[in-house]
Amino acid sequence: MSKQALMMSALSGALLLASGLAVAVEPERTPQRGVTLPDAPPARGDGTGRGGTITPTADGQAALEDHRQLATMPEKARAIMRIDMQDHLVALNEIFGYLAENNLAAASETAEKRLGNSSMGRHAMMARGQGPGRFMPETMRQLGWGMHDVASEFALVVKSGDAARTYTALQKVTSGCVACHMSFRTR
Ligand code: HEC
Numbered sequence: 001m002s003k004q005a006l007m008m009s010a011l012s013g014a015l016l017l018a019s020g021l022a023v024a025v026e027p028e029r030t031p032q033r034g035v036t037l038p039d040a041p042p043a044r045g046d047g048t049g050r051g052g053t054i055t056p057t058a059d060g061q062a063a064l065e066d067h068r069q070l071a072t073m074p075e076k077a078r079a080i081m082r083i084d085m086q087d088h089l090v091a092l093n094e095i096f097g098y099l100a101e102n103n104l105a106a107a108s109e110t111a112e113k114r115l116g117n118s119s120m121g122r123h124a125m126m127a128r129g130q131g132p133g134r135f136m137p138e139t140m141r142q143l144g145w146g147m148h149d150v151a152s153e154f155a156l157v158v159k160s161g162d163a164a165r166t167y168t169a170l171q172k173v174t175s176g177c178v179a180c181h182m183s184f185r186t187r
Contacts, residue, residue, distance in 0.1 A: 068185040073135035078186050081132035084122070088177070091115050095170070099158075108155045115151035115173060140184050147176030 073081070091114035098107035112118050121131060133141060150172040157169040 066185065068181075068183055069137065069140075071135065071137055071140055071184050071186055073132055073186060074130065077130055077132040077135050081186065084132070087122075088115060092174070092177075099166070099170075104158050104161060108158045111151050111158065111173070112155035115148065116155050117148045117152045119151075120148055137184075140180060143176065143180040143183070147173065147180065150176055 091110050094110050095107045098104070098110065121133070133144065136144065150169070154166075154169040154173055158166045160166070
């Protein structure tokens with residue numbers, strides 16, 4: 001342990017004692033329902049792979065490996081994809097906000113328009129047929145379509161007002177993000 005790390009652990013130990021906490025409890029990790037990621041990284045690009053797996057080596061050092069398949073695309077297509085992706089993230093965040101407010105209509109509309117099938121090609125228009133979709137390997141394109149499908153499904157389910165079904169449907173959407181992110185990279 002380095003001198004600095006020692007000092008940090010001594011300091012955090014002292015803080016723990018001072019706050020009267022005798023044990024630092026590690027939260028138990030429970031597997032998420034619906035997302036079943038394999039233990040070992042499978043073949044590249046099959047849609048279930050884990051990216052950036054830390055593989056312990058014989059000498060105990062951890063080697064950082066990126067198992068994602070590279071999907072090369074022209075600069076413009078990649079830029080459009082980035083805009084889409086950022087909007088996906090913002091849309092998800094807005095959906096959580098609407099759910100908290102119980103504004104189911106807005107959650108549904110945001111999901112359909114920004115993540116669902118209605119969102120496809122929203123920015124690709126700028127590219128005149130040079131949108132990211134055509135440069136994706138087949139599996140990646142399928143994962144993209146799958147994500148749009150489950151987002152459209154969520155847009156319907158959320159209107160039912162059934163919380164359990166709503167969250168199950170929402171997790172299908174985030175699983176779509178996860179599956180592709182664990183399998184593909186663009187650079
Ligand atoms: C079809 C595959 C695919 C799907 C589905 C997908 N993504 Fe991505 N996303 C990517 C790839 C590939 C990158 C670029 C990763 C890289 O090359 O570093 C990316 C990048 C991103 C980024 C980073 C953008 C930046 O600032 O550079 C965000 C944020 C993101 N995705 C959010 C999402 C969210 C949220 C979802 C689900 C609602 C989602 N993505 C679904 C493939 C996908």
